[in-house]
Amino acid sequence: MLSSLVLNGQPQTPDRLELTAPWWSFTKTVLAATALSLVRDGLIRLDDPLVDQPFTLSQLLRHEAGLADYGELAQYHAAVANGEPAWSATEMMQRLDGTRLRYAPGTAWRYSNVGYLLIGRLIERLTDLTLDEAVIQRAVSPLGLSNVRFAKTRADLQTTLLGSTSSYDPAWVYHGLLIGPISQAALFLDRLLSADLLPTGLLQQMQTARTVGGPMPGRPWITPGYGLGVMQGVIEGGHSLCGHTGCGPGSVIAVYRIGDGDASACCAAVETGAREGAVEAIVVGQLVQILRQGV
Template sequence: MDMFLTCTTSVPTASPVVPSPVVPWWSFGKTAIAATALVLVRDGLLHLDDIQPDTPYTLRHLLQHRSGLPDYGGLAEYHAAVERGEDPWPISDLLQRCDAGRLRYPPGEDWGYSNIGYWHLTQIVAHAAGQPFGMVLEQRVLAPLGIAGVRLAQDRADLTGLPGIVGGYHPGWVYHGLLIGPLDAATRLLHGLLTGNLLPPDLLDAMRKPHWLGGPVTDRPWLAPGYGLGLMCGEASAGQHVEGHSGGGPGSVVAVYHRPAEGVTAAGFASGTDMAALEAAVFRYT
């Protein structure tokens, strides 16, 4: 398994272990989406606990995967289409195939990971700001944190030459958007978000407050996992409290985590599908 690791601390001289490659951020993008939504809450354009128009759920429900919306990750025909190298389905087709109009539980009464929920978040953010989501992310999160070289992949050509990409994969299969950028930019984004002043203390506290998901995760280095607002957070099996996000797609996995007790943020990217090994390496590095 080819693996890259990088680290950020409060020490200005901290540097990556190896030159940081440009990689797909996979579901670490959810943390960036959540940060963008919370900045709009900060600015009064959105409200965490207002019911969204024509729905029974709130922004907080969507951010914490507690809306009741389904996920397309378990849809066998989705994975088959990706494997065949097809173009992404129109969003209306995806929602119909997932029966997305039927909530799986009343909002707030359970938890279920939902990529569809995060697609809805990008639409809500774009509508509230009156700009495409990518532009809102750049102007309100990336630029204030000094993050450059990160963008939403639009087509197959954007992924050419990137490590850990299966040939022919179209980034549109990540319906909430596939961010690509240097791995060390992911560490700096998370570090700046959790240790800086982009969000006021009350919103940062809300982001970091987990909904606990039970006991240890089989074959993963999680002792007590939880999910905040766009953050996987909880106790790792080695005893650390960690906050960040893991993700994966055809050909690779990524993990980006902060350890508040030490003020250290680390990221790892690896080819293949061994998320457990990558998370364990990143948790050790933090």
């Protein structure tokens, strides 16, 4: 397992040449930060219905828009397991009947990668940039990060810790798959939640979560929830954990931050061949330990 820690804004992991890792669904947090920068700049409002859609940006970001997810398709899992090239987004939406709402927006919760595909398209439309350009210009570069990019081809994943074992086509991640060092993932989340990229009010809204159940066996949350692009909830000991877990063929990444009064700690960890809960447990253990030592 590889991990990286930030305590009170200061990296605790010695500088070293890090392997690039797939960020999987932690990409959603980066997309959310990019979308919220559009709200900050007055290009869109969180709670206005999108053009020609019955749902809002807030509902998309919080998985409350009524959309299904292609992870529900058995054909999708079979194609990925067989190392097949990704379907086009159009074909995926046809197979899923992806424009049909499964519930009235705002009335329920259902995790949906399709929602974040639509967020990516919205970012491109409102900025007149490619998603790559918009994410770098509006989120990655302003937070002082580098060596973070979207994987577009199988060859891009050959440079990650998955290495030559990966026959996975990153185009299967329809909202885009960021890759980068895990230290950059930890710094991104820490700086996003503590710096001035977004105004305080937007950061508070980002971390206002819809509770999505009770204690989860094998996972750290007592009250799991989902905010605007972040998994947010209370864990044992009363700490509020904010960040995101991501998993894909071959690896799991977990990136989380805890605040304790004036102190804060952020940890990113990635592991191959692991379960989500196991990596989350390692992250939580490191966060609690370093906060005790650093306070």
